[in-house]
Amino acid sequence: MPELPEITLFKSYFDETSLHQKIKSIDFLHTGSLQSSKNDFVKALEGKEFTETRRLGKYLLIKTSGDKVLVMHFGMTGELEYYRNQDPPKYARVIFNFSDDAHLGYLCRRKLGKLFLADSEEEFKKEHSLGTDALELKEKDFMELLEDKTGSIKGVLTDQHTLSGIGNVYSDEMLYQCGIHPKTKTDTLDEDQKKQLFKEMKNVLKLAIKKEGKRSEFPSDFLIRHRKEGEDCPKCKGKIKKIKVSGRSTYFCPSCQKERS
DNA sequence: TCATTTGTTTCATG
């Protein structure tokens, strides 16, 4: 679930609670998410403090006073919980214990999240061949990225190597707002459609951040409020349909988003 | 038991 807007919120949450705290110790309740050895995490982080965070696509990068960067990915069900004077929250997988006796829990219900140690932001981005972050992308670069693509536009939007941060739910939303069928071949989009898509990409992401990811507060003409087969389309008289596009459940309105390949 | 969920990785195909 967590895509760019949600990671942005995690970043704010992290900044407000856990920056500049000294890491006294770390508890590993589940090691499956660790992409380096437990020992390496301990060595890199214990006794250090978190100094600065950056968001890169769906990743949260956390710089430390040491020489390693802690990188969090939240998979489908990851989240953060800061607490004190209580037991570890349910689904806590890794707990950072701070010297003032507060704790930051990295939670992951389905254990699909990952924790990395990286040498730098640049190294991590390169290592995982991540595309430019969707919020930082300029219109000109967006147009260029789409230029030589032949696959479905949804596939391109969600490909983290092309541009990073957009997942299943928000890609559907952008395409819906533009009236573009998710299966449309990217090279058949005209200039205006691509510009509109760029605009809606930013709009949707920014709005989601502003509403703090609370979907019930999104505008009622957002697809996100009607992501269910057979629901009434809020823009026309159509019914929302569910199909598979590049293996993902995709919701759209067949009458607003006409197929024309 | 199995289909379903998501993001990423891997593999086959064109």
Next chain:
DNA sequence: ACATGAAACAAATG
């Protein structure tokens, strides 16, 4: 070699 899309994988839920 490269782009694309399908399938596999991680784990848990209903």
